Amino acid sequence: MKVKSIVVAAAVAAAFASPAAFAQAKEQFFPSLVYRTGPYAPNGIPFANGFADYLKLINARDGGINGVKITFEECETGYATDKGVECYERLKGKGPTGATVFQPLSTGITFALTDKSFNDHIPIITAGYGRADSVDGTVFAWNFPLGGTYWDAADMLVQFVGKKEGGLDKLKGKKIALVYHDSPYGKEPIALLEERRKMHGYQLMLLPVTHPGVEQKATWLQIRQQRPDYVFLWGWGVMNSTALKEAVATGYPREKMYGVWWSGAEPDVAPVGEGAKGYNALVFLAPAGQGQVHKDIIKYVYDKGQGTGKKEDIGDVLYNRGLVSVMMAVEGVRRAHIKYGKRPLKGEEVRWGLENLAIDEAAIKRLGFAGFMTPVSTSCVNHEGDAQARIHTWDGKKWVVQPGVYHADTSILKPMIRASAEKYAAEKKITKRDCAKEAG
Amino acid sequence: MRKNWPVLALGAALLVGLALPLATGASSLGFYIEVLLGGLMTGVLYSLVALGFALIFKASGVFNFAQGAMVLFAALAVARLAEAVPLWLAIVLATAIMVALAWVIERVVLRPLVNQEGVTLLMATLGVTYFLDGFGQTVWGSDIYKIDLGIAKEPVMILEKLFEGGILVNKEDFLVAMVAAGLVAGLTLFFQKTATGRALRAVADDHQAAQSVGIPLNHIWVIIWSVAGFVALVAGVIWGSQLGVQFSLAQVALKALPVVILGGFTSIAGAIVGGLIIGVGEKMAEVFLGPVLVKAFDLAGGGIENWFAYVLALLFLLVRPEGLFGEKHIDRV
Numbered sequence: 056m057k058v059k060s061i062v063v064a065a066a067v068a069a070a071f072a073s074p075a076a077f078a079q080a081k082e083q084f085f086p087s088l089v090y091r092t093g094p095y096a097p098n099g100i101p102f103a104n105g106f107a108d109y110l111k112l113i114n115a116r117d118g119g120i121n122g123v124k125i126t127f128e129e130c131e132t133g134y135a136t137d138k139g140v141e142c143y144e145r146l147k148g149k150g151p152t153g154a155t156v157f158q159p160l161s162t163g164i165t166f167a168l169t170d171k172s173f174n175d176h177i178p179i180i181t182a183g184y185g186r187a188d189s190v191d192g193t194v195f196a197w198n199f200p201l202g203g204t205y206w207d208a209a210d211m212l213v214q215f216v217g218k219k220e221g222g223l224d225k226l227k228g229k230k231i232a233l234v235y236h237d238s239p240y241g242k243e244p245i246a247l248l249e250e251r252r253k254m255h256g257y258q259l260m261l262l263p264v265t266h267p268g269v270e271q272k273a274t275w276l277q278i279r280q281q282r283p284d285y286v287f288l289w290g291w292g293v294m295n296s297t298a299l300k301e302a303v304a305t306g307y308p309r310e311k312m313y314g315v316w317w318s319g320a321e322p323d324v325a326p327v328g329e330g331a332k333g334y335n336a337l338v339f340l341a342p343a344g345q346g347q348v349h350k351d352i353i354k355y356v357y358d359k360g361q362g363t364g365k366k367e368d369i370g371d372v373l374y375n376r377g378l379v380s381v382m383m384a385v386e387g388v389r390r391a392h393i394k395y396g397k398r399p400l401k402g403e404e405v406r407w408g409l410e411n412l413a414i415d416e417a418a419i420k421r422l423g424f425a426g427f428m429t430p431v432s433t434s435c436v437n438h439e440g441d442a443q444a445r446i447h448t449w450d451g452k453k454w455v456v457q458p459g460v461y462h463a464d465t466s467i468l469k470p471m472i473r474a475s476a477e478k479y480a481a482e483k484k485i486t487k488r489d490c491a492k493e494a495g
Numbered sequence: 496m497r498k499n500w501p502v503l504a505l506g507a508a509l510l511v512g513l514a515l516p517l518a519t520g521a522s523s524l525g526f527y528i529e530v531l532l533g534g535l536m537t538g539v540l541y542s543l544v545a546l547g548f549a550l551i552f553k554a555s556g557v558f559n560f561a562q563g564a565m566v567l568f569a570a571l572a573v574a575r576l577a578e579a580v581p582l583w584l585a586i587v588l589a590t591a592i593m594v595a596l597a598w599v600i601e602r603v604v605l606r607p608l609v610n611q612e613g614v615t616l617l618m619a620t621l622g623v624t625y626f627l628d629g630f631g632q633t634v635w636g637s638d639i640y641k642i643d644l645g646i647a648k649e650p651v652m653i654l655e656k657l658f659e660g661g662i663l664v665n666k667e668d669f670l671v672a673m674v675a676a677g678l679v680a681g682l683t684l685f686f687q688k689t690a691t692g693r694a695l696r697a698v699a700d701d702h703q704a705a706q707s708v709g710i711p712l713n714h715i716w717v718i719i720w721s722v723a724g725f726v727a728l729v730a731g732v733i734w735g736s737q738l739g740v741q742f743s744l745a746q747v748a749l750k751a752l753p754v755v756i757l758g759g760f761t762s763i764a765g766a767i768v769g770g771l772i773i774g775v776g777e778k779m780a781e782v783f784l785g786p787v788l789v790k791a792f793d794l795a796g797g798g799i800e801n802w803f804a805y806v807l808a809l810l811f812l813l814v815r816p817e818g819l820f821g822e823k824h825i826d827r828v
Contacts, residue, residue, distance in 0.1 A: 092629070094743040096637035237798055265798040267743040272533045273781035273800055279663060280526045293741045296639055300737065304665050306650045326639045326739040330648060 083120060083388060083399050084150020085110055085127040085381070088142050088159045093133040094267035095292035097322040098373055102160055103129065104364035105377025108352050111363070113385055115355040120388050121397040126150060132164060134292075139164030140171075147175055152399040156180055156384045156409070162240035165198070172197035173485070177402035178387075178409050182380040183208075183316055183339055187243055188475035192410060192438040193487045195476065197402075199409050199438045201383050202431055203339045206471065207442035207463035208315045209244035209287070211337060213251045214461055215313065215446060216285050227256035232283035234274060234290070234298055237263035241289045244315070246475075248287075250467060268294025275301035288314040288336075295323035296331075303330040313337070316444060320372035324449045332451040337461075339444035341375035341427045343454050348378065348423030372454065379428050386414055386422075410435050429460075435490035501814035509776070516783045525658030530782050531775060536668040538774020539675045543730040544751035545758065545766035546679065547723040552760045553699045554719040556613060557605070560620040563748030564627035565724055567740075569593055570731030571631050574640035574740040582643070586732065593724030601717045609712075628745055640740040642732055646670055671733045678729055679767055682722070686763070695719060699761070753808030759821025768819060777804045 087106055090099035110125045119125055128149065130142030139159050147154045156178045159165050165185040172179055173196070180199045181189070187206035189198035216231070217223035233248060235241030245261065252259045260283055262274045268290055275298075278286065286307065288298055295318045302309060310333040314323070319336020321343070349369055357366050368374055384405075391400050391408030400408075412433045419425055431440035442463050447454040480487055516522040522530075544566060551559040572592050576585035604619050644667075652661030686692040697705040698715045706712055727748075734744055750773070751766075758769025781800035788794060811819065 092632055092637055092742070094741065094746070096632070096742060097639045100637065263798045265801040267746065269738050269741075269743045269747050270537075270800060272537060273530070273778045274798075276526075276530055276533055276778075277782055279529070293639060293739065293743050296739050300648070300739070303648045304650055304667075305663060322639055326641050328641075 081119075081122070081399060082124050082126045082151055083155055084153070085125060085384065086142070086146035086149065086154045086157055087127050087129045088132050088139055088157065088161075088164065089129045090132050090134045090160070091129075092131060093135075095134040098292050098317075098320060099134065099160065100364065101320070101322070101368060101371050101373035102377035102380075104368065105374040106158070106381045107363040107377075108356055108369075108374075109348075109378045109381045109385070111356045111361055112348075112352050115359065115361070116351055120385055121392050123388075123392075123397060123399055125385075132159070132161065134161050134163075136161070136163040136167050140167050143168055143171065147177060150399070152401045153177065154402060155388060155400070155405050156402065158182070158380055158384065160184070162186075162243065163238060166239050169195065169198055170483070173483075175402070176406075178406045180380060180384055180387075180409070182383065183376070184240065187247075188472050188479060190437060190439040190472050191476035192433075192435050193476070193490060194480045194485055195438065196488055197406065199433070201380075201409075201412075201433070201438075201440055202429075203316070203442040203444060203463075204439065205240075205243035205289075205315065206247040206468055207439075208337055208339075208444065209247040210251070210463040210468060211444050211461040212287055212313050212315075213248070213255070214464070217255070223255050228258070229285070230258045230260060230281065230283040232260040232262055232278055232281065232286045234262045234264060234271075234278075234286055234288050236268060236290050236294055237265045240291065240317075244287075244289060246471065247468070250471060254467075264290065264294055264298075267292060269297050271297050271301045274298075275305045275307065278302075278307055279305045284311065286312045288312055288318045290314070290318045290323075292322075296326040299324065299327040299331045299334060303327065309333040310335070313446075319447060319454070321454075322373070329451050331449045334449045335446050335457075336449075337444045338372065338447045338454070338456065339442070340429065341372070341379045341424075342445070342447055342456050343370060343372045343375065344427065345370040346423060346425055346427050348382075348427070351423055375427060379424065382422060382424065383412065383414065383431065384409075386418075387412060409433065410438060412440065435488065435493060502819075505810055505814050512784075513775075513779060516779070521783060523659070525654075525660065525662055528658075529663050530778050532662070532664065533668075534775035534778035535771055536665070536672050536774070537778065538771035539672045540730060540734060540770075541750050541754045541774055542767045542770025543675045543678065543726060543733070544748045545754035545770050546682065546763060547726040547730070548751055548755045549758075549760060549763055549766045550682075550719055550726070551723050552755075553763075554695050555605070555616075555698075555716055556702075557616045557620060558613070558760070559723065560617060561623040561627060562723065562727060562751065563745040564624040564631070565593070565596075565727035566731040566734065566748040567742065567745040568596070568627045568631040568731075569724065569728035570642065570735035570740040570744055571635035571640065573728065573732055574642050574735060575635045577642065578640075586728070589728055590725060593728055594721045597720030597724050598717050600720055601713060605716055606713060624745075628742070632742065637742060640735075642735040642740060644732070644736045646736070667737065671737070674729070674733065678726070679763070682726075683763060685722075691718060750804060753804040755818070756808040757811045757818060759818025761822050762818065762820035765818055765820030773804045773807060776807050777801075 089103035090096055110127050114125050132139040132142055154177050158180045162184050165181050168179050178197050182201045183203045185200050187204035189195035189200050217226050248259055264271055290298055312334050314336035316337040316339045324331035356362050387405055387409035390411055391404050395404045410433050412431055414431045429443050433440050443460050445460055446457045517527055547562040551557055569589055572589040573585050576588050608619055646667045650663045650665050653664055655661035694710045697710055754769040754773050758765025777800040780803040785799045
């Protein structure tokens with residue numbers, strides 16, 4: 056009986072033991088929060104595919120990061136905050152050193168995980184989304200909105216339409232409508248647009264669209280009635296294509312519509328076809344297209360039968376954004392190896408790498424991303440790097456990048472970020488980091 | 496008359512609310528008509544889905560929560576099949592798939608649960624909902640797919656001399672409303688004039704009595720689920736052509752819930768009138784009431800059309816629990 060009990064106990068222990076415990080210890084675990092089902096799947100899938108393909112490439116081509124193999128696991132969030140938190144809790148302790156970094160691809164999930172990061176010490180990369188005030192690394196010690204925030208995006212759009220009108224002062228009396236996803240994501244740009252409204256005197260129409268965004272008839276009837284000079288579209292998933300379809304149905308010119316960078320990918324315009332012609336959106340970090348990194352992915356991953364998605368989708372806007380987002384996480388680990396050695400790293404060690412990123416033009420070329428991203432360098436104080444974006448326009452078949460690069464006006468953004476971060480620190484009783492002291 | 500005063504009072508209050516934007520000058524007549532038309536067009540689609548709910552409830556007493564999932568499943572089938580074959584053939588094949596699905600549901604879900612409590616059957620259809628949502632995406636994919644009916648999407652302006660800027664009418668909306676109305680009329684005739692329709696009505700009135708005169712219950716259930724599947728297919732094709740075929744269709748289709756609450760679970764007329772009331776009510780509320788509420792109470796904002804439909808249904812539920820056209824349930828004790 057005793058022997059039987061021991062055998063059963065051993066069998067149970069073997070069944071429940073983490074596979075990682077038996078695998079080689081020199082592994083770096085990357086959790087991947089994805090949404091491959093549900094209303095936002097058309098946009099979540101290409102991002103997740105790019106994310107997974109790049110990690111596979113690093114293992115297949117380079118043998119891991121400086122010899123440390125990458126393991127990763129996907130967890131389906133369905134873009135729901137509760138499921139996102141569930142995935143986080145399930146994956147944060149996996150791998151020999153726990154999760155490297157989380158990239159939730161959801162502002163709602165980011166808001167929920169931000170509070171947890173202070174206890175768990177795992178960085179959260181939110182490239183182009185998340186909290187705009189988390190640029191401030193002295194308060195948001197674990198958030199990295201690399202490459203841009205919604206305040207940057209809104210600022211760039213105002214600058215763009217200002218330029219179109221012949222100067223920001225010409226915006227006085229103009230009407231700008233914000234058609235936004237009624238969620239933390241959609242509400243983020245309002246603060247910046249209000250700030251700019253006070254400066255330039257334009258009228259701001261706020262038109263919320265409830266999740267998932269397929270009912271917009273009333274919204275677009277209001278647009279038809281009010282006839283705004285510009286419509287800024289802050290949608291995600293099916294909301295974007297629905298907005299464009301309603302714009303066609305109400306006769307609002309697509310040329311006057313400008314989307315944030317999450318409203319400017321192939322799934323947003325393809326279902327509308329010719330109707331979306333002339334629609335514009337911001338594009339940051341990675342536009343559509345292929346370069347050296349894509350060739351490598353085809354050679355080392357797809358030609359070996361290891362590809363995550365369809366070969367013909369490689370190079371789409373959101374695929375490329377998934378690639379760039381995870382590449383910056385990998386580079387954060389690589390950077391941290393300089394300080395901590397070439398071994399699996401804990402989240403707090405990876406944070407050092409992420410706040411000492413130095414992805415310059417030479418590094419971009421070496422990594423195979425030439426033409427697909429702009430330099431990103433961070434610090435303990437600035438967790439964002441340099442935000443810049445361009446405008447691309449849908450010509451009915453493909454996105455065409457327009458000349459001109461836009462930078463957010465830091466003289467407007469910095470005080471807003473500081474005020475908001477300090478308010479957050481006071482509410483949550485967070486002691487601000489002394490970056491000078493930490494560097495010393 | 497005295498018994499009906501709460502319904503009449505609610506109706507009067509809604510009519511006053513409906514007239515307020517014009518009476519207070521908050522809207523021009525042209526814009527008001529546009530919103531009204533938009534609501535009616537949307538309402539017709541709600542009616543179509545609600546019809547599926549009402550048909551199944553009427554014939555089997557099952558509240559089929561899976562109707563929305565059936566809309567998505569049918570639309571996905573048409574959209575994906577249309578990539579390989581002409582659209583008409585895709586619709587024919589998808590109809591066959593929906594009939595097969597009805598047969599499977601009857602065999603696997605309904606037959607073993609016959610004579611069980613209503614709540615058990617409701618839970619079973621909840622299970623079917625999640626199965627169809629997931630299975631549909633597994634088989635057909637989760638992207639946004641197109642159904643192109645070949646109807647121009649651009650708006651047409653009418654009565655430009657009467658109203659400044661004219662009245663915007665969408666050709667597609669108009670044609671869709673016509674198709675939906677035709678389907679409703681066809682179904683009504685089918686129920687009233689054919690032998691199968693009469694058998695269906697007999698089953699709806701009393702299962703046991705219908706069985707005792709030789710009407711095969713299981714056969715009738717397959718027919719009714721097939722008809723509901725076909726209605727789902729029409730709604731899916733129409734909605735899919737307007738919004739794109741995607742997971743969210745199932746959620747939009749659930750807007751038919753307040754419609755059947757308002758119209759009555761067992762009434763086809765209720766599904767039609769309820770759909771129109773909900774369609775107009777939610778659009779009017781979103782455009783005219785929402786901004787007023789935000790301003791008056793200094794609210795954070797947010798779209799109200801999603802929940803307003805349920806508020807409307809709840810109000811009707813309070814004053815007339817069986818719905819506008821539902822059969823009054825009387826228990827003899």
